[in-house]
Amino acid sequence: MNETQDLLQRYLRQRREMGEAELFLDRHNASELHDLLTRTPVETAADAPAPGASAPEIVQLGSLESVREIALGCPRCRLAETRQHVVFGEGNPAAELLVVGEAPGADEDRTGRPFVGRAGKLLTLLLASVGFERESVYICNVLKCRPPGNRNPRPDEIEACSPYLLRQVELVAPRAILACGTFAAQTLLRTTVPISRLRTGAYEYQGVPVVATYHPAALLRHAAWVRTSWEDLQRLREILDPVGGRSA
Ligand code: SF4
Structure with missing residues (x-):
């Protein structure tokens, strides 16, 4: 032939x-x-992958639900080929506190929800210890799809996914952001400074105060850091509640 x-x-x-x-x-x-x-x-038209929304289109979407709908079919980076679920984020759409992690792990990829499993439970406990019920905050990740084998996110994946996070921050309009772990903090703050130094500083993302702390998964490996992380959350509480009375 x-x-x-x-x-x-x-x-x-x-x-x-x-x-x-x-x-x-x-x-x-x-x-x-x-x-x-x-x-x-x-x-061919029938087989072509959906082109996906462009970054300018994503950052103009008018509601979290419309951003989520676009993200659920997102083909903007290679992680679309290996994910089980897009983990867009969940919680109070008008939350005072936005929690940002790195990327979905195996449990999150399987369930489509952020911060589930042991690390998620620890985060929920830590938040509660300073007066934040999990349902009262909004929780998402820098990357919405799981990197295979939980490898580190790559720069082009972070770049491709960043319009979703940017729009989430704009639409939730939190009064403070908790960046959990190295990648979340370094991505939001556009720095390569290690988390051990970032966690003591005062920063902003899109005009919103940011507190950086260790990722709960790291706390599971280093129990001595739990106290340190709790102190970071206390600082976060003071940003939201400077006179000492709690509003959450
Ligand atoms: S990680 Fe982000 S940019 Fe990449 S496919 Fe998933 S939603 Fe799209």
């Missing part, structure tokens, strides 16, 4: 798989037929 026959066979098989029972070749001239035959399947 020569190359043209092979192409023709692939083209016909593809049309049949798309449910077409008839084919009108006389509609096409030689040049159009050649173009049809040399297209790869992914280039």
Whole structure:
């Protein structure tokens, strides 16, 4: 079988798989037929991946729900090919506190929810210890899809996903942000300073005060850091409640 026959066979098989029972070749001239035959399947309209919303389109969406709907079908980086679920985020859409983690892990990828599993339970406990019920805050990650094997997020993935986080921050309009872990803090603050130094500083993201602390998964490995993280949360509480009375 020569190359043209092979192409023709692939083209016909593809049309049949798309449910077409008839084919009108006389509609096409030689040049159009050649173009049809040399297209790869992914280039056909039926098989082409959805292009996804552009960054400017995402940051103009008017509600968290509309941003979520776009994110659930997002093809903007390679992680779309390996994820089970997009983990967009959840919680109070008008929360005073926005918690930002790094990326979904296996439990999150399986359930589609952020911060579940042991690390999530620890986060819930820590938040409660300073007066934040989990339901009262909004929780999301820098990346909405799981990097395979929990590898570190790559710069181009962070870049591709950042419009979602930016719009989440704008729409929730929190009074403070808790950045959990190195990647969340470094991404929000656009720095490579280690989390051990970032956690004592005062920063802002989009005009919102940011407190950086260790990721709960790191606290599970280093129990001595739990107290340190609790102190970070106390600072967060003081930002939201400077006179000592709690509003949450
Ligand atoms: S990680 Fe973000 S940019 Fe990449 S596919 Fe998932 S939602 Fe899209």
